[in-house]
Amino acid sequence: xxxxxxxxxxxxxxxxxxxxxxxxxxxxxxxxxxxxxxxxxxxxxxxxxxxxxxxxxxxxxxxxxxxxxxxxxxxxxxxxxxxxxxxxxxxxxxxxxxxxxxxxxxxxxxxxxxxxxxxxxxxxxxxxxxxxxxxxxxxxxxxxxxxxxxxxxxxxxxxxxxxxxxxxxxxxxxxxxxxxxxxxxxxxxxxxxxxxxxxxxxxxxxxxxxxxxxxxxxxxxxxxxxxxxxxxxxxxxxxxxxxxxxxxxxxxxxxxxxxxxxxx
Amino acid sequence: xxxxxxxxxxxxxxxxxxxxxxxxxxxxxxxxxxxxxxxxxxxxxxxxxxxxxxxxxxxxxxxxxxxxxxxxxxxxxxxxxxxxxxxxxxxxxxxxxxxxxxxxxxxxxxxxxxxxxxxxxxxxxxxxxxxxxxxxxxxxxxxxxxxxxxxxxxxxxxxxxxxxxxxxxxxxxxxxxxxxxxxxxxxxxxxxxxxxxxxxxxxxxxxxxxxxxxxxxxxxxxxxxxxxxxxxxxxxxxxxxxxxxxxxxxxxxxxxxxxxxxxxxxxxxxxxxxxxxxxxxxxxxxxxxxxxxxxxxxxxxxxxxxxxxxxxxxxxxxxxxxxxxxxxxxxxxxxxxxxxxxxxxxxxx
Numbered sequence: 001x002x003x004x005x006x007x008x009x010x011x012x013x014x015x016x017x018x019x020x021x022x023x024x025x026x027x028x029x030x031x032x033x034x035x036x037x038x039x040x041x042x043x044x045x046x047x048x049x050x051x052x053x054x055x056x057x058x059x060x061x062x063x064x065x066x067x068x069x070x071x072x073x074x075x076x077x078x079x080x081x082x083x084x085x086x087x088x089x090x091x092x093x094x095x096x097x098x099x100x101x102x103x104x105x106x107x108x109x110x111x112x113x114x115x116x117x118x119x120x121x122x123x124x125x126x127x128x129x130x131x132x133x134x135x136x137x138x139x140x141x142x143x144x145x146x147x148x149x150x151x152x153x154x155x156x157x158x159x160x161x162x163x164x165x166x167x168x169x170x171x172x173x174x175x176x177x178x179x180x181x182x183x184x185x186x187x188x189x190x191x192x193x194x195x196x197x198x199x200x201x202x203x204x205x206x207x208x209x210x211x212x213x214x215x216x217x218x219x220x221x222x223x224x225x226x227x228x229x230x231x232x233x234x235x236x237x238x239x240x241x242x243x244x245x246x247x248x249x250x251x252x253x254x255x256x257x258x259x260x261x262x263x264x
Numbered sequence: 265x266x267x268x269x270x271x272x273x274x275x276x277x278x279x280x281x282x283x284x285x286x287x288x289x290x291x292x293x294x295x296x297x298x299x300x301x302x303x304x305x306x307x308x309x310x311x312x313x314x315x316x317x318x319x320x321x322x323x324x325x326x327x328x329x330x331x332x333x334x335x336x337x338x339x340x341x342x343x344x345x346x347x348x349x350x351x352x353x354x355x356x357x358x359x360x361x362x363x364x365x366x367x368x369x370x371x372x373x374x375x376x377x378x379x380x381x382x383x384x385x386x387x388x389x390x391x392x393x394x395x396x397x398x399x400x401x402x403x404x405x406x407x408x409x410x411x412x413x414x415x416x417x418x419x420x421x422x423x424x425x426x427x428x429x430x431x432x433x434x435x436x437x438x439x440x441x442x443x444x445x446x447x448x449x450x451x452x453x454x455x456x457x458x459x460x461x462x463x464x465x466x467x468x469x470x471x472x473x474x475x476x477x478x479x480x481x482x483x484x485x486x487x488x489x490x491x492x493x494x495x496x497x498x499x500x501x502x503x504x505x506x507x508x509x510x511x512x513x514x515x516x517x518x519x520x521x522x523x524x525x526x527x528x529x530x531x532x533x534x535x536x537x538x539x540x541x542x543x544x545x546x547x548x549x550x551x552x553x554x555x556x557x558x559x560x561x562x563x564x565x566x567x568x569x570x571x572x573x574x575x576x577x578x579x580x581x582x583x584x585x586x587x588x589x590x591x592x593x594x595x596x597x598x599x600x601x602x603x604x605x606x607x608x609x610x611x612x613x
Contacts, residue, residue, distance in 0.1 A: 135425070146397070151360065264521055
């Protein structure tokens, strides 16, 4: 039986441009944030989200109608969308904010995404479990709450049944894992173990330049992205004075003993 | 096609100014498993107490799970009242099912000024969902806090960028209820007191036809101390070669020290150790008295999970491994020579 149009999946993948995970960040002298004049890339958890959407299409073939990526960020965030397009997404939306604006909070981002979803056909949102810059880990849950959709957080395995409009998800939880079954439409947040993202090939990077990228402003979606929490300052964490070395196991045992650690 | 359900009325932006702030009143989510209150929740309770006002504990669970827990929770130091809600539906902390109960408790007429929980996987799933439904932001994984009663504002510090920077964030009075999760290692666990507070049962909010069904939980069995709360941790990296060597090498040492076993992401990804043992930005954040790193180079993401440990010991063949920059005691040597010798010499003491 051929799938009817109502059973085709439209996937939305929100992505974030963040300081590259390998960069050793430095707090700026004004203590207002970190030095952002460094290499940026797609938040690693979002790469996994894009990859999962692409792999879903490989598994479900024509049942996946569209993979759309979206980002909220300064002009340069478009690069991140191009990366996602090169990985296999069909089209992109950039909700552009001025470079000088403060980074929006998870609630603001979730509100904007909820508004966008009112406009777009979306059955499945796949997004990272947290961004490695603010480490908040809230946006997916907030979006699901705002839409009153189910949520599958920290997913390490995702099986979608487009016919039944449901998904079975294995989640990473403290002390092990948990299997849940959710109805679509659904918000999934990705854990590291969901998949291994593939790098985009050069031909795909070239093709990605021709894929549609729509620009919007927060005003177009009538959302206010002004943070409601006030960031007072950003400081360096207290430095550890490490570097002490010992020459052999005897000295190591002596150091342990000195600190009060002996066999239990 | 009906793909968007209508929004509930409670989502309207809250513009009310709360002019006469009384003292803070925190609602603390007390998580439990097998009749025992989670250690993380006890730390969250300590953080809630530091707000300087009333602290109400909340226990949610299935009838067969909560009976003993309520009695224990009533006697926790710092708790000034206890609420509990019991229903078969609450046997697993499914966010979509527990959220409506919290939304009702925290509706406009609520006396609560703060909602507090440990930064656990279930609270991380639940709290932001509830906060968003009440149009409130949330603060994740705080390591310190200070409440200004006069201004009805709470200031938090929390690590960002994998712990490489600390942000100081202020939730002003315009945020009616301040939601936050607590990094357990940053606050001592609340103890027990002799007095029991009053407890009050609250009606569960029935969620008919929930969109999410819990199917099963697969817990990793371990006889060793729980990684998140252990006072000693023995951790291994990629240098351990394979799962068998990982176990054979590190477990005897962990047993001699009475330590929990941890692993770097490299070791977990290579299949040497279970996911639940991962220490780092994407795994568990630990701060034991003793952290011993064997064959771990010390990537930023790993350091994020352990650099608040009291004493860090590193054994690595590579003298330039970044782990030595944070280690209090470093030994440049082959861990396969060091570990057996260490076990023998620790036993001999």
